[in-house]
Amino acid sequence: MNLPDCLQANQVSVRALRQSGLPVTETTYLALGGGLGSFAWVDYLRVCGTTVNQIAVVGYEPVPYGRFQRLCRQSQISDEQRIRSDSGARPDNLWGWPGYAVQEMVGLLRHGRWVEARRIAWQIFSETALADNYAPRARTVYQALEREMKRIGWRQMFHQGEICAIRQTDDGRYVVVVVPVGDGRVPHCLVAPYLHLALGHPAIQFSPESQAYRQSTGDCHLLVQAYEQHEHIYQQLARRGGLVILRGRGIVASRILQRLDEIRQATGRDIQVIHLLRNSLTADTAYGRARRRTRHHWQWQPYNFPKAAFGGDLREVLEEAMPEARPALLAAWGGSTTSDRQDWRELVVRGRRQGWYRLVFGAVRCIRPNGRDRLIIHLQEESPLPQESRLVADFMIDCTGLDDRLTIHPLLADLSGRYGLRQNSSGRLEVTADFELKQLRNGYGQVFLAGAMAAGNAYAPVDSFLGLQYAAQRSVAALMREDVPGLGTLRGWESARQWWRWWQGVDPTGGP
Ligand SMILES: Cc1cc2nc3c(=O)[nH]c(=O)nc-3n(C[C@H](O)[C@H](O)[C@H](O)COP(=O)(O)OP(=O)(O)OC[C@H]3O[C@@H](n4cnc5c(N)ncnc54)[C@H](O)[C@@H]3O)c2cc1C
Secondary structure, X not given: OXXXXXXXXXXXXXXXXXXXXXOEEEOOEEEEEOOHHHHHHHXXXXXXXXXXXXXXXXXXXXXXXXXXXXXXHHOOOOOOOEOOOOOOOOOOOOOOOOOHHHHHHHHHHHOOOHHHHHHHHHHHHHEOOOEOOOOOEHHHHHHHHHHXXXXXXXXXXXXXXXXXXXXEEOOOOXXXXXXXXOHHHOOEEEEEOEEEEOOOOOEEOOOHHHHHHHHHHOOOXXXXXXXXXXXHHHHHHHHHOEEEEEEOOOHHHHHHXXXXXXXXXXXXXXXXXXXXXXXXXXXXXXXOOEEEEEXXXXXXXXXXXXXXXXXXXXXXXXXXXXXXXXXXXXXXXXXXXXXXOHHHHHHHHHHHHHOOEEEEEEEEEEEEEOOOOOEEEEEEEOOOOOEXXXXXXXXXXXXXXXXXXXXXXXXXXXXXXXHOOOEOOOOOEOOOOOOEOHHHOEOOEEEEEOOHHHOOOOOOOOOXXXXXXXXXXXXHHHHHHOOOOXXXXXXXXXXXXXXXXXXXXXXXXXXX
């Protein structure tokens, strides 16, 4: 988008902006992204006494869980499936109590489903030593978020549109240029001293070979990324079976393998799966008492980082570590892991035993169509002996994840180039322990960053429900230290009072 002249400078004159004729709205807190990270920040601000008319939110998706839900559904985590966080990681409830597990148990007991309720009670009592860790169903998370959205007045604060540019102003604030959805797409400016960016992952990730295949053939049917709509694959397999190549080792790969098995069992079709991995993995990973098991070349771990990295001693270790030491710690604790679930472990064992699920190790050299609606994958196999080989498959599902490169997010790339934002050793933006983008400080104005683009700093699980809440808490606490007007503290009785309001579903400040 071509910005008007008054918005070209790094320090925009507020007077010139007002005279430009562009619609300008002034507010105090501006949350950019409108996803779960924005929701966590806005929820925290509201609970700390900020009113609806002091906050504005901008994003593409009308509901904060919009993008999360779409990515989950497309990667086969339907609303009924269980996700990967624990009972207390509730983006709708910053106290985390009662957790989703208690809520689910109460619901089951109300319907007389004693056995299931008892199973959950056992699970939360004995996880992870004797039982798999508890995880809520996706639907439960969405419903809880809907309730909290109503309570805090999300829809009144929300502006749907594309954020095109962010600039500092000459009076210590920031101006954000937004092109609204519909309405002739006339740009609108929002001016605020406190900004929060949570823009999620810039794009889905494609391996270079998959990209080359897409570019040369234009085919989006035989080779898909797991986060793309790809229901046609399951429909064709249910009709006539086939061979699928799966790439990636995370929870999406596990869930897709499970879905393929469900179709295999329901239809009786001959569905074969080749799990194509770059290298074999046999050794467990350990860091102090945190241990990640490796079985069948998958790495199993309840969450994407050990629990102690969320709020225990590993959180402190990372915060105190030198920035250069952080990538090694993050690699030791995280990486491509899948959820340590009994059903998924058993699925891998059964699939290998029955022969419909096979592992192949090697690097993909190129992917070509074979002219008859199939794919040919040329490989440099790693084991048992290095050799060139080829696979012919009906489909390939790339589950290698999401792309976090700063350069591919136009807004962040522009911001980072223009204001010289520093990158950390993981290639994301450097933030302070309070999640502030220090180089963007403008007088009293401050900008905070949460979510995937803040990875590699002092907190490991930034891209998780708990991590987003932690970032919200740290950044709001930093504002409290600056005595920002309208922000109350959330300690002792005030916290208990606010929790009671949450429990009753009452607006945190008693109205706008
Ligand atoms: C499939 C999947 C499953 C996950 N499961 C779990 C789990 O079980 N537990 C857990 O704790 N975490 C989980 N996560 C991780 C994390 O909680 C989510 O990624 C979460 O949605 C991150 O929130 P966010 O606000 O940073 O990003 P998002 O929720 O993606 O929101 C960012 C928003 O910014 C918008 N945006 C970006 N650029 C612009 C722009 N220029 N203009 C307007 N809008 C823009 C996007 O459209 C998007 O709506 C999961 C992630 C995925 C992808």
